[in-house]
Amino acid sequence: MSGGHIPQEHYTPQSKAEKWLDHRLPVGGLMHHLNSFPTPKNLNWWWIFGGVLAVCLVVQIVTGIGLAMHYVAHVDHAFASVEHIMRDVIGGWWLRYVHANGASFFFIAVYLHIFRGLYYGSYKAPREILWIVGVLIYLLMMATAFMGYVLPWGQMSFWGAQVITGLFSAIPGVGKTIQAWLLGGPAVDQAALNRFFSLHYLLPFAIAGLVAVHIWALHHVGNNNPSGVSVRNTSVDSAKKDTVPFSPYYTVKDAFGIVIFLIIFAVFVFYMPNYLGHPDNYIEANSRVTPEHIVPEWYFLPFYAILRSIDNKLLGVLAMFASIGILAVLPWLDTSRVRSGAYRPSFRWFFWIFVVACIGLGYVGSKDPAIRLIEQSEEFKFRDPAKADEKLKEITTADKSAEAAIQISYHKEEDGESYMEYSVKHVHMAFTMKNLGQLLMIYYFAYFLLILPILGVRERARPRPDSIDADFQAKMAKKRKAAAPAAQPAE
Amino acid sequence: MKTMKFFRAAVLSVAALAAGAAPALAAGGDGPKIKDVTWSFEGPLGRFDRAQLQRGWQIYAEVCASCHSMKYLRYGDLGRKGGPEFPADQVEAIAATFEVPDVGPDGQAITRPAIPTDALASPFPNRKAAEATLGAYPPDLSLITKKRTGFHGILTQMFKGTGGAEYVYALLTGYTEAPAGFKVPDGAHFNPYFKDFAIKMLAPLPEDRVTYQDGTKATTEQMALDITAFLAWAAEPKMEERKRAGLANIIFLSIFAVLLWFSTKKLWKPIKNGEDA
Amino acid sequence: MAESTSGEGTRRDFLYIATGAAGVVAAGTFVAPQVAHMWASWDVQARSSVKVKYNEVEPGQQIVADWLGKPVFIRRRTAEEVKTARSVDLADLPDPVARNANLSDESAPATDEQRSFGKDGEWLIAIGVCTHLGCVPIMNKGDYHGWYCPCHGSHYDLSGRIRKGPAPENLPIPKLAFLEDGETIKIG
Numbered sequence: 001m002s003g004g005h006i007p008q009e010h011y012t013p014q015s016k017a018e019k020w021l022d023h024r025l026p027v028g029g030l031m032h033h034l035n036s037f038p039t040p041k042n043l044n045w046w047w048i049f050g051g052v053l054a055v056c057l058v059v060q061i062v063t064g065i066g067l068a069m070h071y072v073a074h075v076d077h078a079f080a081s082v083e084h085i086m087r088d089v090i091g092g093w094w095l096r097y098v099h100a101n102g103a104s105f106f107f108i109a110v111y112l113h114i115f116r117g118l119y120y121g122s123y124k125a126p127r128e129i130l131w132i133v134g135v136l137i138y139l140l141m142m143a144t145a146f147m148g149y150v151l152p153w154g155q156m157s158f159w160g161a162q163v164i165t166g167l168f169s170a171i172p173g174v175g176k177t178i179q180a181w182l183l184g185g186p187a188v189d190q191a192a193l194n195r196f197f198s199l200h201y202l203l204p205f206a207i208a209g210l211v212a213v214h215i216w217a218l219h220h221v222g223n224n225n226p227s228g229v230s231v232r233n234t235s236v237d238s239a240k241k242d243t244v245p246f247s248p249y250y251t252v253k254d255a256f257g258i259v260i261f262l263i264i265f266a267v268f269v270f271y272m273p274n275y276l277g278h279p280d281n282y283i284e285a286n287s288r289v290t291p292e293h294i295v296p297e298w299y300f301l302p303f304y305a306i307l308r309s310i311d312n313k314l315l316g317v318l319a320m321f322a323s324i325g326i327l328a329v330l331p332w333l334d335t336s337r338v339r340s341g342a343y344r345p346s347f348r349w350f351f352w353i354f355v356v357a358c359i360g361l362g363y364v365g366s367k368d369p370a371i372r373l374i375e376q377s378e379e380f381k382f383r384d385p386a387k388a389d390e391k392l393k394e395i396t397t398a399d400k401s402a403e404a405a406i407q408i409s410y411h412k413e414e415d416g417e418s419y420m421e422y423s424v425k426h427v428h429m430a431f432t433m434k435n436l437g438q439l440l441m442i443y444y445f446a447y448f449l450l451i452l453p454i455l456g457v458r459e460r461a462r463p464r465p466d467s468i469d470a471d472f473q474a475k476m477a478k479k480r481k482a483a484a485p486a487a488q489p490a491e
Numbered sequence: 492m493k494t495m496k497f498f499r500a501a502v503l504s505v506a507a508l509a510a511g512a513a514p515a516l517a518a519g520g521d522g523p524k525i526k527d528v529t530w531s532f533e534g535p536l537g538r539f540d541r542a543q544l545q546r547g548w549q550i551y552a553e554v555c556a557s558c559h560s561m562k563y564l565r566y567g568d569l570g571r572k573g574g575p576e577f578p579a580d581q582v583e584a585i586a587a588t589f590e591v592p593d594v595g596p597d598g599q600a601i602t603r604p605a606i607p608t609d610a611l612a613s614p615f616p617n618r619k620a621a622e623a624t625l626g627a628y629p630p631d632l633s634l635i636t637k638k639r640t641g642f643h644g645i646l647t648q649m650f651k652g653t654g655g656a657e658y659v660y661a662l663l664t665g666y667t668e669a670p671a672g673f674k675v676p677d678g679a680h681f682n683p684y685f686k687d688f689a690i691k692m693l694a695p696l697p698e699d700r701v702t703y704q705d706g707t708k709a710t711t712e713q714m715a716l717d718i719t720a721f722l723a724w725a726a727e728p729k730m731e732e733r734k735r736a737g738l739a740n741i742i743f744l745s746i747f748a749v750l751l752w753f754s755t756k757k758l759w760k761p762i763k764n765g766e767d768a
Numbered sequence: 769m770a771e772s773t774s775g776e777g778t779r780r781d782f783l784y785i786a787t788g789a790a791g792v793v794a795a796g797t798f799v800a801p802q803v804a805h806m807w808a809s810w811d812v813q814a815r816s817s818v819k820v821k822y823n824e825v826e827p828g829q830q831i832v833a834d835w836l837g838k839p840v841f842i843r844r845r846t847a848e849e850v851k852t853a854r855s856v857d858l859a860d861l862p863d864p865v866a867r868n869a870n871l872s873d874e875s876a877p878a879t880d881e882q883r884s885f886g887k888d889g890e891w892l893i894a895i896g897v898c899t900h901l902g903c904v905p906i907m908n909k910g911d912y913h914g915w916y917c918p919c920h921g922s923h924y925d926l927s928g929r930i931r932k933g934p935a936p937e938n939l940p941i942p943k944l945a946f947l948e949d950g951e952t953i954k955i956g
Contacts, residue, residue: 041762059798066805083563083633086729088810091801093729094736244768252758255791256751263744270737271535272649274637279653282638282726283630384672410522410670410683419670420688476763567814608814740797747794750787757783 006038006222006243007236033219038243039250040225042472046120047223047250048257049113055258056106057211061204063099064148071151073197075190078153079284097273103145104276105265107299110138114327119351121339122224128331130217135328137210142300142324144203147196149297154281159294161188161196167307170317187287227471228339229464242468293368301365302358305437306444308369319441326448333448335456343462347455354447357440369434377427388422395426403427522683525641525654525661528716532723533652535738538731539724544575546703547721550714552585553701555632558625558692560613563633564725567607573731574724582607592616626678627691635659636719636726656723658684663715666694812836817956819947822891830907832896835955839896839904840942841915842953845926850889852913853880853926861938862930868941878938880927885946893953894928894939905939915939 011032013022022028070089072081085092114134117123123131146164150157165182169175184191222231232238244250268275276298280291296304303320310316326333341347382388388406395404404426412418465471531540548569551561566586569577577585586605589612595601605612615621622628630638641654641661648654662684669681669688679689696714703709724730762768820833822842830843845853858864858877865875866882876882885891896904896915903919910916911932912925922933929938944955 041768062798062802066802069806070809080563084809084811087563087568088812089805090807090809091804092809093733094801095805097733240767244762248758249762249768252751252787253755256748256755259744259748259751259794263741263748266737266740266744270733270740272652273733274653275648279638279640279655282634385674408688410688412523412683418667418683420673473765476765565811565814567811571810606819608811743790743793743797747787747790750783750790753783754787 005220006231006233006239008033008036008038008239009236035247036245037219038222038231038239039246040223040231040242040468041244041249042225042227042468042475043223043250044226045257046112046116046226048254048261049109049116051250051254052109052258052261053106053113054211055262056102056109057204057208060099060102060106061208063095063102064201064204066095067099068197068201071197073151073194075153075193075285078151078193082152094269097269101265101268101273101276103148104297104299105261105268106141107145109261110141111299114138115355117224118330118354119341120224120226121228121334121336121341123331124334124339125331126221127217127224130214130221131331132328133210133214133217135324137207137214138327139324140203140207140210144200144207145297145299147200147203150193150196151200152281153193153285155283155285155289155291156278156281156294158188158285158287159290160296161192163294164296165192167317167320170314172314224339225468225471226340226342227465227468228343229466229468229471232467295366298362298366301363302361303365305361305365306441308365309434309437309441323441323444326445330448330452334452335454336452336459336461337456338461338464340464343464344455344459345462346459350447350451350455353443357443357447360440361437361444364433364437364440367433369432369437371433372427372430373433373436375427375430377425377430380424380426382422382424383419385420385422388424391424395424403430522685522688523665525657525684527642527651527654528657528660528719530656530720530723532720532730535734537734539573539720541576542705543717543720544724545577546705546707546714546717547719547724548575548577549703550696550701550718551632551721554695555718556611556614558614558621558629559632560615560629561611561633561725562613562631564611565607566605566609566611568725568728570607571728574728575721625691629692632722632725634726636723655726656719659722660715660719662690663696663718664711817954820953820955821951822953823951827890833955835895835942840955841892841894841896841907841928841939843892843907845884845890845892847888847890849913849926850880850884853884853892854889856880856925856927856929860931863937865938866941867938869943870941878927878929883927883929883938883941885944892926892928893944893955894941896939898922898935899930899937899939900933900935 011022011029013019013028018028067085070081070085070092072078082096085096087093089095117131117134146160150161165179165188168182169179171178180186182192183189184195222233231242278295278297283291295301303323306323307316307320310319336344336347338344341351380388380391382391392404392406395402404424407423407425409421409423410418411421465474531538531543551559566582566589569575569585570579570582583606586607586609589605589609590602591605591609591612593601593603615624618628636655636659637653639655639658640648641656641658642648642651662682665682665684666680667683669675673681673688675681675689679691680693681688682690696711696718698711699709700714701709707713727733816836818833818835820831820840820842822831822844825831825842825844827844827846828849830841833840833842858879861878864878866878868876868883871882881889883892883894885893898905898917898919900917900920900922903917905915905917905922905924907915910923912923914926914928915924916922917924917933917935920934922935923931924935924939925931927938928941930936942955944953946953
């Protein structure tokens with residue numbers, strides 16, 4: 001169960017041309033290695049996302065290059081050039097909607113890919129480097145997405161840039177200096193826009209390079225699989241019992257997954273292209289008017305929630321970066337020797353709670369932190385604003401620290417009579433969105449720092465199959481058995 | 492089966508995660524709920540009603556254009572496919588009725604009649620000039636139905652859309668008497684759909700504000716519907732092309748998926764029966 | 769894979785071929801927009817015809833119109849200049865073809881009559897881009913008093929025909945029309 005290199009039949013060039021080429025550049029051997037790479041035959045549908053992500057990267061780079069041919073990185077023209085793309089460039093709307101929604105779907109795929117790794121222990125020995133390279137790719141994706149979102153120069157672009165670069169100002173002493181350097185000036189302006197464009201164009205190629213390293217590492221140690229059991233690697237023949245060649249078995253299977261993914265993607269691109277975006281980004285950037293609620297793109301929301309959970313600026317920023325950075329040391333935090341969560345009965349509970357916590361953090365990040373989820377309060381309703389004011393004064397004079405406010409609402413009755421209602425709410429105790437975020441954040445960190453280290457020592461794992469082949473055969477037998485009773489009466 | 496459960500649960504969670512992303516907009520004071528309007532351009536097969544867009548243009552030109560710019564639109568857009576589709580000679584005639592700034596032969600600032608490639612003439616040279624004259628900046632209308640929302644909530648928006656057009660329609664038809672005791676600031680007008688219930692714009696569409704050439708009766712309702720449809724087109728002029736392309740794409744991808752499914756089944760059959768690859 | 773397909777009939781092969789073909793179509797539908805967006809956008813296409821007022825041009829003068837990002841020379845020639853342009857022997861022309869987009873005959877001879885417009889052929893309207901490497905020739909310069917290209921020394925005559933130097937062709941004449949108002953030319 002050591003994992004490690006899987007023996008594979010060697011490439012022998014056949015024709016004269018192949019031999020000629022192989023002698024000079026062993027590209028044929030590389031292709032052979034990639035195509036016939038022994039891949040565990042028991043992979044389930046969770047393993048399609050590597051292929052999906054490769055497609056996402058290509059789609060983003062290709063459509064991005066197209067957009068860059070029409071986009072103008074200038075504060076006076078950026079917004080208009082995007083509209084030019086949407087209205088006048090042939091198929092320009094397609095390029096932009098594919099690219100904008102493509103970013104979201106890239107993250108959907110990467111999150112599913114990461115959660116798969118977390119559940120099946122794909123970060124454990126000997127795949128630590130493979131995992132860490134993945135975390136680096138994820139970090140670069142976030143940087144790229146953030147800078148890309150600034151480019152249309154809408155209100156959310158502008159204020160997002162303001163807030164995110166503001167994170168660096170939290171660094172004691174040199175923070176403000178660093179922020180000014182990042183922006184190329186005292187505020188988000190032409191210099192910032194232009195360099196974000198430059199970097200947004202550059203980073204995807206850095207991602208592509210890291211993806212090559214990711215695949216290199218993968219091909220060195222081999223795929224993990226749902227059983228977590230390693231491929232028997234004593235000989236080519238024993239490895240063959242556990243594996244199938246990557247192509248055509250997984251190329252075709254992955255292609256099916258990719259096309260299903262693309263169908264869902266197409267529904268968004270063609271029928272709800274602005275659902276994942278923010279309407280405020282259709283308002284041109286204005287440095288004098290801040291939108292009422294600055295919300296990052298959905299894929300940053302869990303981290304945004306963590307940032308807002310802590311009132312201290314520096315600690316909030318540190319917690320946010322730590323929540324991402326902690327993934328890099330995960331291989332050493334999880335003490336369990338069993339890879340797959342499928343054989344860890346307690347782990348599975350904690351894992352699913354973790355998934356819910358992440359989604360919950362995303363939800364919290366999208367909402368106003370002041371929203372009261374549970375509250376103990378008194379409400380007084382008036383139609384006369386003067387009386388409402390009076391009541392508010394009464395409450396605040398009685399208790400200086402009281403949390404109270406007036407909310408105005410418009411009402412119209414059936415007979416056509418309308419009135420304004422002034423409601424004064426005196427909140428005695430409340431559990432807010434922010435409190436929920438704090439709870440979820442605590443679980444997030446506890447999962448990595450307490451649960452995984454302790455669970456690995458305490459938990460009794462269920463017996464694992466002897467080999468990948470055994471796992472595969474058992475699953476097939478189970479499937480046949482499930483299908484058989486249904487098939488018999490039909491005959 | 493375990494994996495299926497895992498799969499299903501996670502798909503749902505990711506859907507929820509994606510949904511959680513949807514814009515969380517605060518309503519800012521509690522106005523009445525925005526009512527859904529049935530538009531011809533809704534749904535996967537939605538199309539704009541040409542006659543309605545032409546009426547809408549008339550309202551923009553005769554009413555809105557005196558304060559609101561639409562700077563991302565060109566006169567020529569009025570003749571393009573998927574829009575009001577005015578014939579080419581009419582587009583030229585329409586353009587020629589507007590004056591746009593240019594530079595004269597000796598370098599002096601002049602105005603000249605617009606041509607189809609010109610952007611719509613703006614009523615004010617810039618934002619500050621508009622604020623100075625009107626006391627508030629009348630927003631550019633090119634993207635108004637995309638930058639405003641009428642519906643909120645993750646699922647509502649998923650099934651009903653963001654409701655930008657519904658919001659504009661509600662606002663235009665929402666002018667009413669201020670309830671007793673509510674003080675509307677000077678120079679503003681009561682409208683329950685606007686932020687803080689007071690809007691600087693005067694009710695723009697009283698009965699018969701325009702005379703429609705096609706004989707349609709110009710009620711406030713009708714005019715509000717027409718201008719809103721026009722604005723929805725202006726914000727998303729490629730909508731028809733997009734929806735048409737989407738249908739073709741999804742049908743093709745579905746066929747491709749079926750083919751791949753059967754290919755995968757065939758390919759894996761011997762492996763699943765215990766043979767080695 | 770070869771082993772698993774060889775035994776079976778053609779139906780399996782057909783499935784794989786159909787799937788592969790669909791894959792090619794899918795790739796094609798992704799590539800097509802990447803090609804399409806690089807063509808001229810709508811606004812550029814819409815500018816493919818411009819109207820220019822010509823009524824204030826005096827004989828011996830030229831105005832330059834902007835058309836598709838290129839200069840168009842609109843020159844009102846004096847009677848003298850027209851006479852000079854028309855007295856040229858066709859055998860002296862390096863490019864004997866009219867290059868006039870308004871003629872149905874693409875190989876019409878490059879006589880001045882085939883290249884000029886208006887009363888007595890006083891108007892000479894040509895795209896002011898040297899047919900050598902795209903510089904803009906200068907008016908009234910060169911050995912033939914028409915235009916002279918400063919980049920590589922091409923001499924054009926009063927009819928915009930190449931006479932000397934490396935340029936291979938006469939200055940092309942765009943599609944144009946004199947409008948009924950008597951003061952506007954529509955180019956394109």
